[in-house]
Amino acid sequence: xxxxxxxxxxxxxxxxxxxxxxxxxxxxxxxxxxxxxxxxxxxxxxxxxxxxxxxxxxxxxxxxxxxxxxxxxxxxxxxxxxxxxxxxxxxxxxxxxxxxxxxxxxxxxxxxxxxxxxxxxxxxxxxxxxxxxxxxxxxxxxxxxxxxxxxxxxxxxxxxxxxxxxxxxxxxxxxxxxxxxxxxxxxxxxxxxxxxxxxxxxxxxxxxxxxxxxxxxxxxxxxxxxxxxxxx
Numbered sequence: 250x251x252x253x254x255x256x257x258x259x260x261x262x263x264x265x266x267x268x269x270x271x272x273x274x275x276x277x278x279x280x281x282x283x284x285x286x287x288x289x290x291x292x293x294x295x296x297x298x299x300x301x302x303x304x305x306x307x308x309x310x311x312x313x314x315x316x317x318x319x320x321x322x323x324x325x326x327x328x329x330x331x332x333x334x335x336x337x338x339x340x341x342x343x344x345x346x347x348x349x350x351x352x353x354x355x356x357x358x359x360x361x362x363x364x365x366x367x368x369x370x371x372x373x374x375x376x377x378x379x380x381x382x383x384x385x386x387x388x389x390x391x392x393x394x395x396x397x398x399x400x401x402x403x404x405x406x407x408x409x410x411x412x413x414x415x416x417x418x419x420x421x422x423x424x425x426x427x428x429x430x431x432x433x434x435x436x437x438x439x440x441x442x443x444x445x446x447x448x449x450x451x452x453x454x455x456x457x458x459x460x461x462x463x464x465x466x467x468x469x470x471x472x473x474x475x476x477x478x479x480x481x
Contacts, residue, residue, distance in 0.1 A: 262329040280356040285349035298335035307353025322436035336363035337377040405477040407437035422468035
């Protein structure tokens with residue numbers, strides 16, 4: 250992991266790109282740098298909300314435990330994302346659990362600083378609002394897909410949505426820039442690990458994708474969509 254030692258780290262994040270050096274220093278001084286090992290917990294669902302965070306480095310997985318005990322993968326948080334935004338939702342506890350997928354680092358501020366910081370730096374509030382808006386939109390899409398599409402089409406939609414968010418072009422096509430397991434894809438599509446693995450293996454065998462361990466590459470996004478989603 251790259252060294253993080255000053256407010257200059259914030260200037261590289263889109264959420265803070267328009268702030269001047271004095272503002273960045275102020276945000277850095279009021280926050281606390283926290284480093285997370287792989288698979289360590291950032292916060293727990295229903296834990297009393299005491300901090301909110303901006304991810305500086307690494308990858309965070311946000312998961313919600315349902316009443317029946319099953320887990321729903323809500324989203325992946327990338328550097329620059331605001332997480333733990335219970336204050337924005339006027340909640341006193343975190344609505345989900347956040348786990349560090351890789352070694353990660355975040356800047357954390359006390360919950361009581363929310364109103365003051367978002368008033369002084371509206372970019373924080375706008376980032377939180379964008380996060381909530383995206384989550385609601387994605388939840389609507391996933392609910393519609395679960396009730397109207399076959400599982401293979403749901404899995405394809407989930408993969409395409411994810412690769413549009415965190416895909417990067419390379420010589421082989423477009424690859425996920427983050428490690429994603431078959432279980433993650435199953436959770437996103439509302440299916441079982443067995444079913445997700447079987448479908449991904451079938452796509453790989455057909456040459457529609459290149460599937461490796463926690464990695465997927467699609468050579469032709471439009472071709473993949475036409476092949477799998479035809480008639481969706």
